[in-house]
Each structure stands twice: as C-alpha cells, then as structure tokens.
Amino acid sequence: MKKLINDPEEVVREALEGVAAAYGDRLRVNFDPNYVVRADSPVQGKVGVLSGGGSGHEPMHGGFVGPGMLDAACPGAVFTSPTPDQMLAATQAIDGGAGVLHIVKNYTGDVMNFESAAELAIAEGAEVESVLIDDDVAVQDSTYTAGRRGVGATVLAEKIAGAAAEAGRPLGEVAGLARRVNEQARSMGMALTSCVVPHVGRATFELAEDEMEIGIGIHGEPGRQRVRLAPADAIVDLLLDPILTDLPFESGDRVLAFVNGMGGTPQIELEIAFRRVSQVLGDRGITIERNLIGSYITSLEMAGASITLLKLDDELVSLWDAPVDTPGLRWGA
Amino acid sequence: MKKLINDPEEVVREALEGVAAAYGDRLRVNFDPNYVVRADSPVQGKVGVLSGGGSGHEPMHGGFVGPGMLDAACPGAVFTSPTPDQMLAATQAIDGGAGVLHIVKNYTGDVMNFESAAELAIAEGAEVESVLIDDDVAVQDSTYTAGRRGVGATVLAEKIAGAAAEAGRPLGEVAGLARRVNEQARSMGMALTSCVVPHVGRATFELAEDEMEIGIGIHGEPGRQRVRLAPADAIVDLLLDPILTDLPFESGDRVLAFVNGMGGTPQIELEIAFRRVSQVLGDRGITIERNLIGSYITSLEMAGASITLLKLDDELVSLWDAPVDTPGLRWGA
Amino acid sequence: MGVPDWMRMTAAVLERDRDRLNRLDADIGDGDHGANMARGFAAVVARMDGAPEDHPATELRAVGMTLLSTVGGAAGPLYGSFFIGMATALREAGPEPELGAPEWAAALSAAVAGVQRRGRAEPGDKTMVDALVPAREALDAAAADGASLADGLRAAAEAAERGALETIPLVARKGRASYLGERSAGHLDPGAASSALLLRAAAEAWGETR
C-alpha cells in the first residue's frame, strides 16, 4: 500500500486536522464526535443543511461545507457511514431555528445511522427532514435490493438545497428541492482499477489489465458487470444508455451534465469523456445547459468515472448558479 | 495501460474538443495550431498573459485560462513542450495592444520553443516579455544542469500576473510580479508511483512497493533520490527542509503554502500533508496566510505530491485574492 | 462471569478475525466489516476497563451506545439495537437478575427483534439475521427444556454458526451485498459470521463457570 499517510487508523483524524489548519477562518472542525461546520453556525433563521458519509470520497462532504452549500458534514471512517452521535451534535450545531435537512445517500448504514440521529434530534426538540438520494441506475431490481445507491446526484442536491437554504427558503421547500434533484437525476459509474482502504491495506478487488467494472459503487462495491476494457467513447455510451432510458431524458430536455472522476483518473480523461457525452446528448436533441467536470465524489485513488445527468428547469438553474463558497466548489464568492 | 481514452495519439485533440464543448461560453479552442483562449480575446488595452507546456498536467495550463488569470494557453503533446507556431498564433490572438507576457517553465524544450515564438512574434511587431519559472529546489548544482525546473510556482505566478494584467497594469509590472513570485517561491515534489504516457503505453519508471522518488519532475523525470517509503509526516519534512533553507524562509515570514497532488493522490492525503506543513511552519514562526490544496499541476495519474511555499507581501496577497474565473481556479466571480 | 468477560472475549476474537471479516466483506461488500467491528468492540472494552460492576442491563445499554457511536456503517446501528434490546429485556428481570437460560433467552429475543426492527431483514435475506434467528430459536428451545445457560448458549452458538454457513448459497436482499444480485451467492455473509463469533464468545464466557 503506497499512500501519503501516517497511521492507517488515524487517516480521518489527521485529515480533519489538516482541514482545520487550512480553512480555520471559514470552517470549524469538531473532534469526538467528528464533524465539519461553517464557522458562523448556526445561522439564525436559516435552514441548516447537513450531510455525511464515509470518508474517502473527498471533497464530498466536508469540502462542500460553506455558504451556499452545506452547513455541516459528518465524516465516518473510510468508506463507513458516520454514527448518530456525530449527526446529532452536528444537527444541533447548525440548527438556527428554521429546522435541519439531512441529505442521506441510500446505503443501509447511512440510512440507519441518519434515522437514529434524526430520532434523537427530534426527541431533543429539533425539526428535521431527511431526503434520501438514490440516483444510481446501476442497481437494478430495486425491490430485491437495498434500493438504488446515492452517488453523483448528492453533490447536485447539496448545492441546490444549500442555495435554497441560503436564500432563506423554509425547510419544506429546501427538502422539496433536494427531492426534486434526486428525482430528476440519474447516474452510473465505472472503474478501471480498485482502491486500497488504508486500514485494510490491499486492493478491495482485482481487475485484470484488460477488464473494467461497470456500475461500480463508490466504496469499491462490485458493479453490475465486469467486461473487457473499451475505448472511452464506448464506455461513455455504456454508462449513458441506462441513464438516458431510465428517467427518461428526451429531446428538448435541458440538463446539467456531470462527469465525475473517481480519484485516480486525470482531468484530461474526464475531458475526453465529456466530449462524448456532449456528442451523444447533442445527437439526441438534449441541451447541456450546465456542466461539472472533475473529481468531486471519489473513491480514494480509484481510476474510473461516473456520469450524472440532471434535468434542469429555470429554478434549478438559478439555484445552481447561486454563489457557493466551499473548499471543493466555489463561484460567485 | 488502463485509461479512459480512445486513441493514444488523439488524447490531446479529443480533450481539447471536450474543453470546447464544456466551456464554449467562456473559452475558445483553436485547433492546428492548438491553443485555448479567452472568448473575449484580445482584451483591448490589457496585457495578454500566455503560458503553455506539455499536456498531462491538467488543469495547468488550459484550465487556468479566463478572467483574472491566463489569456491563453498552448498545450503540447503529453509531457512535450508545445511548438512556436502555437505560441505565435496564441500571442497574436491575445495581443490587445499592451503587450504579451510569456510565462515559461524552465525546461530546455519549453525555453527554446518559447524563445523561437517570442522572436517570431516580435519580428511581426508584438511586444513580448518572457518570465522563466524555476522554483524546483530538487535540482542542485544548477550550473551543471539545465537549471532548476519550473513547477508549483507556475500556478501562483499565473494567478498573480493574471490579476495584475486584469487590473490594467503595464507589461513591465506584470512581468515584474511574475518574476517576484518566482524569486520568492520554492518547491519540491515526490512520487509514490509512476504514470503512463498514453502514446508510450507503459510506466515511465518503476518503483518498488516500499520505495518512493524524492525530487521528482512533473514529467516523470527521475528525482534527486530514491528512498524507502516513509510516513507522510517524514515525507513532508523531507520536502520542506530544502525548500525552507534555500530561500530561506524565516521566522516572521508570511507565506502561501501550496500542497499539490500529482494526480493519483486523493485529497484526503493532501490534507494530511497540509497538516504537517502547518505544524512545521508554525514551529518555525512562519505564518501561513493563504493556502491552496489540491491537484493543480499533475503528472497524469502519478501518485505523489509537491509542496510550494511563496513568501507573501501585501501586494501579492491582494493579487492572489483578486477574482479569478477559470475552469481550474475560481473565486470572487 | 458476566457481560465484561463476554465483551473482552468478543473483542479478542474480532481482533483475531478482523482480516477474515474484512475479506468476506470485500467479496460482497466494501471490505470494512472486520475493521468496523474490531474498532467498536475495542472501544467497548476500553470504556469498560476500570468501570465498577453494574446491573447487566446498564452494562449492555452502554455497550449498545458505544457500538452505535463507534462502529458506523450498517453494523453499528444493528449491533447497537441488539445490545439496547437485550438491555431493555434484562431491565425487566429485576434489580439483581439471576442470569439463567430463560433470562438470556428473553434477552436474545429482544436483541434479535431490535436488529430486525432496525434493518427490516427476514431470514433468507443473507444478513446477520440468518445467524441470529436460529440462535434465538436454539436458546429458546434449550430454556424450555430446562437446559443450563452454558448448554443453552452452546446450542445457540452452534445454531448461529450453522446459520452463518447457510448464508453461502443465498442471494442477498438487504445491505450492500444486495447490489451484487446473483453474484452475491457463493459467499459467506460477513455480518452473519460476526454474529456467530459474538454468540460463540457468549457460550465461552458463561460456559467456563458452569
């Protein structure tokens, strides 16, 4: 295992110390329980937006804390859902009297831990709404599974709900917007290589030189199928097809196209993938009105990419364009 | 070789097509000769700022084109300096009558190609100044070598010179600021793994599981020494020591600390490295007044990191803080 | 023998089997189950060390809360509910309960009910429930037969181990493994494996004093 770390067991704590040192003017890092919160929290009268999940997906979620996006994020151990005590403390830290939204990726662990936290917070008097993100079309037969996973739409929902909260909209509307993003977004990802979880110390799975995994999860969970390596255009087509047919996205639609790197894939390859996305959508009469290209939801150093399409309307566009000031996503501020 | 590409020979062209599709509202991409330019170029009365270099270092340089930073960038083949015809055409495209600054990383190829381009542009009537970036303290005995390489300081010089140009300052001052950044910045990098140049198809060098390369170049050139893998803190110390003693940086100094990922190193590891940087500088009485943590000068999917320190003064701080609106670096806009 | 011994044995065995559980989880999940469990039970033992002996319900509730706040993932809330369920049942057994087979059987029933309430998994879904339900049934039967606690827990541990092995051919319908669909068949469920370890540790903790 070749990593720029000290003790595999201390990765999350030390990274949080780095975050505290780097962004101390804007963010506060709490230890035991661990969470990252806007330095000016709670913002009185503003809905608090909280997310969280396993570490190893940086910049998600801690890198999205700041004005216009999240009020706080709870990092778990690497690839492991955080715990209710973190979520409870963070919920209370950002509760400015207008209620708190929990944005939860649909994984059994995240769901159960956030459920516990919401129960505890509500029992202590907070107003909490939860929105489940489950945009991953790689998961089929969702009645026989834990349901679709939350992947790329998470970033989009956090940005858009965060903008709505920043604009002073009430909890019900902020939650409704996050739900709308989730309903109008679909994603799928693939991996060229595995990643190595620090405290495990060896690759989560093995892929031969000529293989790739389609429909991979962001924790190195095996995907829909393992197939022969293909050129970028064919890979993009393979990911886009189920995304397009699922919602479906149709001629005349306006979309936000998000090409996400899994961590170990260079920007130049994401640009090549975006080229194909724009060709395919162009051919289908779908307009890419906004885009996001980069490594925003990662799986440590995994090589691979995911594609997310979000159907846009004027309200979503203006919330997407609203200023955001976080370490991981920043514009207009 | 596992990459999200189509034809290894077409990587640069297809990535540029992706850039054109993604940022067409803000950037224009010219093919044959290849360059990326602000859509509103030339900006009349403003100094044009041009850089360029081999591809494979994204977001540098094409991702830094936009208001407040570069007016244009010339991408070469992967890890290969671009050619004078590209630079000449780009120089002319951004010449708004106030002259053009060439920011050149000190590599024999880049220097010679930019020299040719400057000669040609001047012969055709342009006013051109060139600033050489050579901040890499890994290169010792610079009289017996091609001199120190240009690495991390390049991004800082491009940002700061770009801000000065945007503010309407004249060519001499813009060039002077870029030179000041170079004089006051020092860098050093290391690699945990090699990268694979697409048209070569196999790792540029081999490192054993327990080895790392200290003082690596950004093109996979071998470094100062190959040593046993060490914990992150020890690695940071190893990089910081020659940086600190070279300028030198001293107690009371104010610095910008830039922890740069080489491409394949996840953000969480860069945060761990930044933690140590902030400890060491704190112990020495050096104040980190600004920071930048992320993968900005990459070597394809190489795992590793570099550290750059820039000694700040009030003018550099305010130029650093000025709005910038590029795909790779954005704030205040 | 009591709860602290049970927890120490469980922690030791999870530390020993940490890699095996990670590997089982890597096959059909995300490879962290061993690390999660070892981290959680190490915290349980750390918080127990030096603490005075207390009502088992109080001890078990503390175990549940510690697991809830240190394990994370799916296993954290599930094992948290397990111990909190156990604690609630034992609280009802009075201020100084004699821990015999019937009391343990009632506690295990409440524990398994807690897991199922939280996770909504049924037997056959390829989860820890496939180890826990047979264990509960075996202990219930032993208690009804008037068996000793040691014998009852041994029967429960054996049933849990059998139940865990029987997850191998199953296709997962809950948790992360369910994303694999048919590809999850042919693998032992890591949570079922850790449940079997937990019950084997109970059999040993209470077996020695028989």
Added chain:
Amino acid sequence: MGVPDWMRMTAAVLERDRDRLNRLDADIGDGDHGANMARGFAAVVARMDGAPEDHPATELRAVGMTLLSTVGGAAGPLYGSFFIGMATALREAGPEPELGAPEWAAALSAAVAGVQRRGRAEPGDKTMVDALVPAREALDAAAADGASLADGLRAAAEAAERGALETIPLVARKGRASYLGERSAGHLDPGAASSALLLRAAAEAWGETR
C-alpha cells in the same frame, strides 16, 4: 537521390526505433523522444508527398519548419535549427547546386552550428551534439581528402554512431537528463542516438547512387 529520400528513410527508421528511443529517454529523461521524432518526421514525409521536386535548400527549410511545429520538446527547435541551418548554407551554393561532399560538409557545419546556437551545448554535455560534432569533423576530413559524398556520409554516420555510444559514460549537463546528475551516467543519450540514425539514413540515401 535527394532530400525526400533521406527524409523517407529517416522517418522509416525512426518509426522502427521509436520504442527504443522512448526507452532511452525514459531512462534519463521523460520517455518521449521516440514519439516526438516519429511524429515530426511522419509530418515531414506527409507534407513532402506529392510536392514537386525543388531546390534542396527550399526542401530542407520546409523540413526544419515542419519539425519546429510538430516535434515540440527540446528536439523540435534543435532539429528545426539543424535543417534551417543546412538550408541556409545550401542556398549559398547557387540555384542548382551539385550536392557533393564539400557542399554537404558546409551544410552539415551550418546545421551543427545551428543546433549549438539554439541549445548552447558543447561536446561532452551528453546531447545530440556529441554525435553531430564528430560527424561534421568526419565529413569535413573526407571532403578535404577528396572523398565521394557517399564515402563521406558513411564516415560521418560511423562517427556519429561512435559519438553516440561515447555519450554512455558521460554525466549530462544539458537538457532534462542533467537533472539526474551522476545518475545520468551509464545511459546512451537519446538525442545522440537519433542524430546517428539521421546520418546513417543520409549515408544510405546518397550511398545507393554512388
């Protein structure tokens, strides 16, 4: 025989040795020299195909400009200067120059001077100059001895090959390999190797018609 044949032979040989040159460059540089050279000379040949025969100086100038705009890196401007230098010298040889050993020797002198002006490398710096300078000396000597062009170019090619091999023990002082310091010793310089290929191709292009 003339410039187009020389270029075609060079392009073919660079395509063939592309991996070898990349590998030499990977050892002490960045591994792209073969790719750069193959790309550049393929472009040269492509632009030449179908073009009418012209004054060799015009042809060589076009080669230099093409290399300058397609090779990139260090080799692009250097080989660009090489051919532009050659062109300038041959232009002076009149409107329809007879390409004999003396004319070629003068042209090669100008070419090597062009490379040295651009790159400021001296013999012993472990660069292409270590192949080119001996080649120039050998051709000069052959021309002075009244040797044929074919014999002169063969001598030049042999000298270049020897010069290239002699770069092996050297420590690089120019170009990317210089960053390696002492670690650059023990490796053949890729630019010297490509220069030797270029001169060997010249010897073969003009050798056949002797």
